Amino acid sequence: MPILLGLIGLAASAYFVIVRVKRGAEMASGLMDAAQDVRGAARRFGFRRQGNQHPVEAVEDPNLAVAALATAFMQLDDLPTADARRALDVALRCHLNLDGDTAQEIEVLGHWLVEQCGGAAPAFSRLSKRLHKLDEGASFPTLIEILSEVTSAGSKGGPSTRQSEALTDLAHVFSPR
Template sequence: MHILLAALGILAAVAFWLYRARAAVDNTRVVLDAAQDVKAAARRFGYRTRANQHPTEGVDDPRVTGAALLVVVAETDGGISKAEQDEILEQLSSVFGLSARDAEELYLFSKWLANQSSNPDDMMRRLIKHTITLGGRDTLPDMISMVRAVGMADTGTLTDDTQQVIEWLKQLSG
């Protein structure tokens, strides 16, 4: 009887470790798929890595830098909430005229781009400057309305950081 219990114990241990190994493989696959999605979006939106330059300099599309600015604004209060993510996707679809799939792709890539700096203020300035360089000053009214919408998505009020970004944009447009 004790041999039967030992055999069952060994089988249970083997099954447990096989299950854990399969779960690890599945999790790795999810991470790799997400990385492939970001790479595909980067290629689609014309991103090129440039030696000795900040990652924002590799962007040739003002929609990417504008979307990354929205991500940085949403992250300033401690992370992107579901309401902020939904608002970013809505703004990308309505202002840029993107389909839901394209907006999601742009969001994933801009989220990666926004996290390439540990200093959010520096990243915001770089993104604003590069968006204006790529799209011109005509992009500023849309950027202001998009930042305002994302900033108000969670609580209905703007944080001090979001108000500061809007003031920077207003100063540049005036």
């Protein structure tokens, strides 16, 4: 009888390990797909990361910086809604003159840049400075229009506290010196 119980325990342990390994393989596959999406988007926009600098510093396309800033701004809302995500997609297509596929790719790359900065708040600060360096404020009106549309579609219909603080910081970065 103890041998039979031992075999049942061994079989249960083997089943548990097999299920965990299978789930791990599925998760790794999902991560690889996400990485492929980011790499494809980066290639399309000519983004080249260099080993000795932060990824935001490698951004050379103002449209990419605007999209990443808008993504960070949306994530500053407490809980970005599906409406806010749709508004971001529509605003990027409209104001940056992008087609659907390009808008989705630029959003993926923008989200990746936000994650590389360690969150929405540090990303917003770093990206706003980068955008100002890239075009010295030429994209500012377009950025404000996009952020306005994202804000109006947000969870409160207006900017959250963190978004208001980010807008103040943005005005400071783009103010004439």
